Amino acid sequence: MTSTVTATAKVPCTIVTGFLGAGKTSLLRHVLTNAEGRRLAVIVNEFGDVGIDGEILKGCGVAACPEDNIVELANGCLCCTVADDFIPALEGLLAKAEPPEHILIETSGLALPKPLVKAFNWPAIASRVTVDGVITVVDGAATAAGRFADDLEALARQRAADPSLEHDNPLEEVFEDQLLSADLVILNKADLLTGDDEARVRAEIAHTVPRAVKVVTTREGVVDPTVLLGLGAAAESDLDARPSHHDAEGEHDHDDFDTFVVEISEQGDAEAVIARLKAAAEAHDILRIKGFLAVAGKPLRLLVQGVGARFQQQFERPFRPGETRGGRLVVIGQKGFDRDAVTAAILG
Template identity: 45%
Template sequence: MSKRLPVTVITGFLGAGKTTLLRELLQTSGQRLAVMVNEFGSVGLDGDLIRSCGFCPEDELEGRLVELNNGCLCCTVQDDFLPTMERLLERADNLDGIVVETSGLALPRPLLQALEWPDIRSKVHVNGVVTVVDGQALAGGSPVADPEALEQQRRDDPSLDHLTAIDELFEDQLQAADLVLMSRADCVSEAALLGVCDQLKTDTRAGTPILPMRNGHIDPQIVLGLEHRHDHSHDHDHSHVHSHDHDHHDHTHVEIKGSVIRLEGRVVRAALEQALKALVGPHQVVRLKGRVWFPDKTLPLQIQMVGPRLDSWFEAAPPTAWRPQSGGGMDLVVLGFSELLSEAMSRDLHKLVSATPDTPKAPAATSNA
C-alpha cells in the first residue's frame, strides 16, 4: 500500500502574506513539494515569486509548479482543481507533499470536498488548512489591509459564483482553519496582539492554534508536518523549535516543544480518536503524528492531526519503525507549547489504555522534550 500524499491548503485574503509564507516553506522545509498557485489575471506575479525562489531545479519546474490564473479555484473545482491534482499525483512517488495557495476570495471547503473525490481520496490526506491573517490590519479594525484591492479582484473574476461579503468570507476561512498564522504580528503592540487573538478565537474551532509570524518565518514542521525522512525513527530532537527569531517584540516569539509518546496495550480506535480530539486544546497541541497497532489488524493505523483536524487510515509501517512487543500500542510524535506536554499527554492516554479490557502490560512513555 503506497503512502498517501499530504495536501496543505494555504488560504487568506489578498496581501495577508500567503506567498511570503509559501516561499519560506519551500526554501527551508527540505521537502520535495509541488505547488498549485491560484491568482487573478494573466500576469502571474505570485507564480513568478515562487518560481524565482529556487525551490527546485529548473527542469522540474513544469511538473512541480502549476499556476491557475482563470478565476477563483473554489468556483472552478471540476474544471481546474481536480484535473490539476490528478496530474500532480502522477508524480507522487517523487514528492513529499502538495501545497495549494488559494486566491484571496477562495472558500476552503469546496477544495476539501474535492479531495474526497473517488479518484483522489485514497491517494492523499488533508495535511491542514492554514489561514493567514494580517495582524496589523485586524488591530486596525479590518480583516484586510486594502479592501478596494480585494473588491477589484472580485470584479475581475468572471467565473466567481459566490458574492460573499468580506466579513462572512473571513469567518468562513477561519472556520475552515486547522492553523491560523498571523502575519505582521511584530507591527502591533502586545496588548493589541492579545486583543486580536481573542477576536480570532471567537471565529475558529476549539483547539485551533493561533501563531504569530514575521516575514513568513515559521518552523516548516508546524505548517507541513513532521518530515518524511523522520518517519522511521523518533530519535530526533524537537525540543527547541522556534517559529522565528525576534528582537524588540518578545510577544511574537513562539517556542514549540516536541515529544515522543509510546504506550503498549490494547486500545479502541474510536475511543482513542475521541480522546485525541479532546486533548489537543487543553494540552496546546499544534501537530500530532504517529501509528497505532491493534492485535487483530495486519497494518497499523496512521494518525495525523493538526489543530482539531484528525485523519486516520491503515497503512504499512517501514521495517525500522517502532512496534509494540505485545501486539497493541501507539507511537506518537507531538508538537506543542507546553514543557510538560509529554508527561500530561502520556498520563491521559495511559488512562485510556489502562481502561481498555485485556490490557496486556503496563505502558511505557519516552520524551525528547
C-alpha cells in the first residue's frame, strides 16, 4: 500500500463491524501487520468495560500503528456515544504531529453501524474525514447454524396461541443492520463450512442486502489489505442505500444484552478451564466469552476466544513485570441470564 493522503484531503476511515466473535479483531490485526508503510490508527470499541480487543491489537507491535495510535473506547457502544466518545477520539488522532493516513474503526459486536456512519456528517469532522467503506465480518459457522434466525415453527405456534404477540429477535436485528450498511462483506471462518453451508450463507446475505455487495470468503481474518482499504465509498453521503431496522427511532438502546467480568485465579489445567467455559456457554446460551488466563508454569498469558460453545485459545504475550498473574473473562449474553450460575460454572 502506498500513501495517497495529502494535507488537504479527507482522511479515509474504514468501519469494521460484525456480530460478537465474527473475527473483526483478527482482521484488523492482519491489516496492521501488513500495512506496507502506511500510517494507521485504530479506534476499538467494546460493549463491556474491559478492553480485550484493544489489548490484542496493541500486542501487534508494528511501527505502522504504535500503541498510542490505538484508542480504546470501552463500556458503551459507539453508535450511542458519538458526541461523548467517538468525535473526541477522532479529533485526538487527527491532531497528532503525524496524523494517521487511514483510520480503522472496530465497532462492538452489538453496535449498529449506520448511526456511526451518520456521525461523519457532523460539522466538527465532516471536512476532515470520510467513510472509505463499511466492512461487515460474518461468522460463517454461526450463520450456517442458524444463530441469527428465528425458529419459524416455534414462532408460528406462539403466534397461534397469542395473536397479539409482538415478536422481535434482537440478534437477528443487529446482524441484519450490520449487513445492510456493508460496502464489503467478509465471510469469515470458511474452514468451518461445507460447500452447501457456504452457498446457504451467501444466499442469506444476498437476501438481506438490497444492493450488490461483494462477498469475500476467508479464514482467521486473513484478507489482503488492498481489498479492504481504498473502496472510496463515501458512505456518509450514501445513507439512503443503507436501511436500518431503527431508521424510524430517534435513538436506540442495547437493553436486550448484558455483560459482566469473571476474575479467575492462576489455573493449573487450561484444558479443564476451557471445558468449563464450553459447558457454561451451552448451559446458559452465552453469546461470547473472551479474555485472558494465567496458567501455572507458563510465562505467557493465554488468550481465550469463545463464540457460543466454540473456543480457541493461544498463548499470547509474557506477563509484564509487576502484572498480576490472574485472568479476566468477559461474558456477554442476552438479558436475563444468571450471572451467579455462570460465574460458578466457570470457576468450578
